[in-house]
C-alpha cells in the first residue's frame with residue numbers, strides 16, 4: 423500500500439515534539455486516504471529511527487554521513503530516495519526553521535504540490551483538505567493539493583503529540599548523494615536556558631495591562647506557579663524586559679496550545695492571537711469590554727486584573 427510519510431526532526435540525538443505531532447496526524451488521516459502511515463529518519467545511524475518506531479508502525483532510515491547534520495540538499499535527496507523506493511504518495515514536514523528551509527525544495531524534487539504552514543488537515547472524499555491562517559491569522563483558508571503527490575508542512579503545536587505504542591518496524595533505505603552545497607559549521611542557540619512554554623498544559627500570560635515589571639512578577643508568576651503552569655507574555659512585556667524572550671507568545675514568539683491559557687491585560691492583537699488561538703480553553707481578563715481578546719476567549723472577565731487575580735489566588 424502507498425505511504426503517507428512524515429519526516430522526523432532531531433538534533434543532538436533528541437527527537438523533536440513536532441515529529442510526534444506529525445505521527446498523530448499521519449495515523450489519523452492516512453486510513454481515510456487509503457494510505458499507510460510511515461516515517462523517514464535521516465541520521466548517522468538508526469538510533470533515532472528506533473525511537474520513532476514507538477510512535478508509528480513503519481520507519482525508513484537513511485543512515486549516512488551526508489545527513490548526519492541537517493542540510494536542505496541532504497534532506498531533499500534523502501526524501502527523494504525514500505519516495506522513489508517506497509511508493510510514497512504524501513510527505514508531512516514540521517513547519518519549523520528546518521522544515522521551512524527544505525519543504526518546497528523537496529516538493530520540487532518529487533514533483534509534488536505543496537501547502538505550507540497548515541494547522542489542520544482532514545480527509546474528505548479521498549482528498550486532504552488543509553486549513554491555514556492567512557493575513558497574520560485574521561482569516562483561515564482551506565486548500566487541497568490537486569497533484570498526484572503532495573507535501574504539507576504542519577504548524578508546530580497544532581496537534582497533540584502521539585502516544586508511544588508497540589514498536590514498529592525499522593528498515594534501511596539507501597540513497598546516493600550528489601552535491602551538498604552547504605556545510606553546518608556550528609549550531610548556535612539564540613537563547614540559552616530558555617524555557618519551552620510550548621509544552622505547558624497551563625499558561626498564565628500577561629500583557630501591557632500589568633503596567634510594570636514588578637507587578638508582572640507579583641501577579642503573573644505566582645498565579646502560574648499556583649496553577650502548576652508556565653508564565654508568558656505579549657511582545658511589549660518581552661520588549662520591556664519584564665520576562666525573558668523565550669516566553670513570548672505570538673507571531674514573532676512561540677505558538678502554544680495549552681489546555682488553559684489565561685490572558686491578563688492582553689488586548690488580543692492579531693499578532694498575539696496567532697500564537698495562542700489553538701489553546702483549548704482561553705480565559706481573558708481585561709477591563710475594556712471591546713478588547714478583541716474577547717472575540718476568541720472561551721470565558722471573558724471584564725474587570726480590573728489587579729482585583730480578579732487576588733480573588734483567584736485566594737480560592738485556589
Ligand SMILES: Cc1cc2nc3c(=O)[nH]c(=O)nc-3n(C[C@H](O)[C@H](O)[C@H](O)COP(=O)(O)OP(=O)(O)OC[C@H]3O[C@@H](n4cnc5c(N)ncnc54)[C@H](O)[C@@H]3O)c2cc1C
Nearest residue numbers: 629630631656657672673674675687688689694708709727
Ligand atoms: C511584525 C509584528 C510582530 C508582532 N509579534 C507579536 C507577538 O509575537 N506577540 C505579541 O504579543 N505581539 C506581537 N506584536 C505586537 C502586537 O501588534 C501588539 O502590539 C501587542 O500584542 C500588544 O500587547 P498587549 O496586548 O500586551 O498590549 P496592549 O495592546 O497595550 O493591551 C493592553 C490591554 O490591557 C488592558 N488593561 C489595562 N489595564 C488593565 C487592568 N488593570 N486590568 C485588566 N486589563 C487591563 C487594556 O484594556 C488593553 O486591552 C507584533 C507586531 C508586529 C508589527
